[in-house]
Amino acid sequence: MMELFRNPNYDFLGKAKYFIAFSVVVLVAGCISMVVRGFNLGVDFAGGTKLTVRFVSPPDENQIREALRKGGYAPDKVVIQRTGKQLSQTDRNEVFINTPQTEADVDGDKRKITAALQQHYGTPIPPDKLDVNLIGAATLADRLTELDVLDLKKTLPPGEAEKEYRRFAEHVIQVRDAAGGTLADLKAVPLAGFDAKMGEALEKAAAIGAFNVVSAEIVGPQVGKDLRNRAIIVTIVACIGMLFFIAFRFEWIYGVAAVIAVIHDVLITLGLFSLFQWEISLTFIAAMLTLVGYSMNDTIVIFDRVREQLAQRRRDDIAKVTNDAINQTLSRTVITSGLTLLSVLALVLFGGDVLRSFSLALLVGIIFGTYSSVAIAGPILLWWKRYLEQRQRKTSSEATAPVRTGEEKPARQRAKSASVRS
Amino acid sequence: MRENVLQRAVVILLVTLGCLYVTLIGWRAPRLDDFTSLDQIRKNLAANIKLGLDLKGGSYLVMQVMVDEALKKMTDDNAEKAKALLENIGITVKEAKSLSATQMAVTIADAGRSAEARDKILEDLGKSEWTSSLSGDTLTFTLVERVAQVYRQRAVEQAMLIIENRINAFGVAEPTLQRYGAEQNHQILLQLPGVDDPERVKKTLVLESNLELRPVDGTYRVYATLEEARSVIGGRTDVEALPLDEREEEVLDEDGHPLPQRKRQPQPDAPTQYLIVSKTPIIVGRDLRDAFASSGSVDGEGSYRIIFKLKDEAAKKFAEWTGQNIGKGLAIVLNGRIKSAPTIRGQIRDTGEITGNFTKTSAEDLALVLRSGALPARIVYLEERTVGPSLGADSIRQGVAASVAGLVFIMLFMVLYYRLSGLNAILSLILNLLMLVAVMVMLGAVLTLPGIAGVILTIGMAVDSNVLIFERIREELRAGKPVLNAVELGFDKAFVTILDTHVTTVVSSLILFVFGTGPIRGFAVTLLAGLLANIFTATFVSKTMFGYVLSRSERPATLSI
DSSP states (O other): OOOSOSSOOOOTGGGHHHHHHHHHHHHHHHHHHHHHTOOEEOHHHHOEEEEEEEESSOOOHHHHHHHHHHTTOOTTTOEEEEOSOOOSHHHHTEEEEEEOOOSSSTTHHHHHHHHHHHHHSSSOOOTTSEETTTOOHHHHHHHHHHHOTTOHHHHSOTTHHHHHHHHHHHHHHHHHHHTTSOOSOGGGSOOTTSOTHHHHHHHHHEEOOSEEEEEEEEEOHHHHHHHHHHHHHHHHHHHHHHHHHHHHHSOHHHHHHHHHHHHHHHHHHHHHHHHTTOEEOHHHHHHHHHHHHHHHHHHHHHHHHHHHHHHHOTTSOHHHHHHHHHHHTHHHHHHHHHHHHHHHHHHHHHSOSTTHHHHHHHHHHHHHHHHHIIIIIHHHHHHHHHHHHHHHHHHHHHTTOOHHHHHHHHHHHHHHHHHTOO | OOTTHHHHHHHHHHHHHHHHHHHHTOSSOOOTHHHHOHHHHHHHHHHHSEEOHHHHOEEEEEEEEOHHHHHHHHHHHHHHHHHHHHHHTTOOEEEEEEEETTEEEEEESOGGGHHHHHHHHHHHHOTTTEEEEEETTEEEEEEOHHHHHHHHHHHHHHHHHHHHHHHHHHTOSSOEEEEESSGGGOEEEEEEETOOOHHHHHHHHHOOOOEEEEEBOSSOOEESSHHHHHHHHTTOSSEEEEEESOOOOOEEOTTSOBOOOOOOOOOTTOOOEEEEEESSOSEEGGGEEEEEEEEEETTEEEEEEEEEEEOHHHHHHHHHHHHHTTTSBEEEEETTEEEEOOEEOSOOOSEEEEEEEEOHHHHHHHHHHHHHOOOSSOEEEEEEEEEOHHHHHHHHHHHHHHHHHHHHHHHHHHHHHHTHHHHHHHHHHHHHHHHHHHHHHHHTOEEOHHHHHHHHHHHHHHHHHHHHHHHHHHHHHHTTOOHHHHHHHHHHHHHHHHHHHHHHHHHHHHHHHHHOOHHHHHHHHHHHHHHHHHHIIIIIIHHHHHHHHHTTSSSOOOOOO
């Protein structure tokens, strides 16, 4: 059989102080950064407006900045970003425009930015025509019906004209969306299945604008705060729930150790996001929840083995037993983490911008989730067990009890954990 | 281990078929084209696997009902009512006004009768709803907080009802409207799949309509300026001058329809004219039973009007009034402007109509607003997300491509590393995903972007379960146990771990589902479905497959793992 490790015997717990030192350094650096630099919060948490705008042809960022400046946006307030990869034509035509809320109405900035871009870009749309790149099917259908170039209202039974125009309007919008959100030419809309004069009707009703606002995220300042607070509270409650369950299945120290390891992972991920100023968006919450689940899973697998081994080898040194348990599960740990890591890596590389914040958080989280099970949860468990053993020994010698009881007690302590096993 | 392989295989087959059926067809009897037409299969899948707005495209609006405005209005009304009440029993009121949304003060001239006044007002307002305090000649009434909460909730419910009516009339497929966040936030979440211009929807939602039918005072006379009209009114307080949108000396027939006659074309730049009307309406908006837009009024094609029908009670009153006032003018007042003021020719029973410069859209919108009434309080938008269908499609494509790439890699590794047993893991993984989808379909749950995160964690845990089992079996084999024993022990020992990890995660995802909102819930639902499926596939299915392989020889000496 193919094996990654043959009887691995690494002294993980012996190196615990180096692990802890490393963790402390990363944690402190992260915490300092969180306090000093804070986070690069996306619209979801900070509030504001984020528009994804697709142009008919690749836009120039300086032009957009200029357009917005004329529209009343100070250049240092607006963030204009290109999408990360420039693989496809739609990527090249797309920009994100990000601004804090400047209008009294939450959705005021969307209108203002759209108007500013319209003002600046391309041939102006005649006032009697709709911009086909900015409207929905319902609006277009209304206008087509109103103009009634085909005289359908006279020739068709009542109501049928509206239906026919509606069908055509939906077709046009569908073609537009299939083309990536913008039409470059009205003549490019295929007329198969429709009256040839529909093309004429469309040209009467609409014109081509330079861009389409394909998505808008508008978040009021209070919403972001609520969302963040709820996420934090619910995560804490979930952690407490898991702590109790683990305490019930194992012993309470296992639960405490596992939860500390999880908190460690969350803090480190937050710290790294602050250090590198990666953007934190709504999906980040999902990533954090995944990370909590993953880290917990990993820790429990190791703890399960520790519990089993402690029950079997009552007379062995606890440190040795715990370390062996980690080694015995090592190939599982490496295989599972490696596989999950690779599929998350695929998400980072090919998952697109919407998932970027999510997949990056997961990537960091899985690395540290695996690490913390060995480097944080293991040592905490071991130290507590050792502390208990020492205290037992001390109290038993003070009580001038027979020496035997000192050995029996910790054994019983271990047996207790074994007896909980189902 | 080797026993009951056939029975177990049948169970697995049934589960698989059931899941396939639910996913491909759903909760209904199959039709032939469910299997033959690729187009129909695609349609079924799209209908069964519900995608969230972030994947499908659409609008997502969070709004807050300003409930205290509704309360303020109620308190204002109560203050006025209290004043009238006291004056009825001969107590002179110096001032009656609301102090806040839930508090009002009544100052009376005769401080000696304050106790009597207080009792009278409390009796009318309801003793259990209001508390009162007395200082000198001023009575202060406060709405009990518990009751105020009830009124606030009622305002939100009413707003939701009205929004629902308006959205339904708008013709959006599968809109969802629900309370959002904590109850005391008074927030509403509206999701409109496929709508990418929310501006139009928002316009329909905030349309106010305050429709009143009021008598034109005295003889029908139009005034050119407000001043002129006011000088005619003089000191009277029962009438007021309102701007007239279109001067139409129409005559209504018995059904309330204007008789066809020559009409003056409204001139766009004509100065506003005024009409003196009574302040007391005969009919108000809530007396309406129905209202709808209709095309082809007297102006000919292309123009729209709104026809309304009255409720029984109001119709009686209306018939009585019109019967007594034949020849007089009736002003149709909408939001403080007279839309038209036809002359009554005969008694009108329960139908009337509003004409004016309406287009199809504006007529339909107004009819809709008349039908559903006005919102009880203002709505403020807190959050608005619009995802264009093209962007949603991009997210799906990229997310799915990445997941498939990851999945393929995992499968390749499993086969290379665990050889034939890896194949076993792959089959359980595929069945796991199928079950996950089927459970989602059964629950009617919606797949969102955070949901995909849940799927990824499920895949991770499914692979982990298999790795745990296989590593255990390998350990036992290394320890020199015979194959059959090793497999048995491997499953038994790994089962404890799998149960512990899964139940822990189930505990946390249940908490996330119960207490979480929006994205957190989407994540929790998928994860829960995945975990339950995984316990089944990792232990039952995988074990059965091992059982089958091992049952083929009497004493299997080797295992491909």
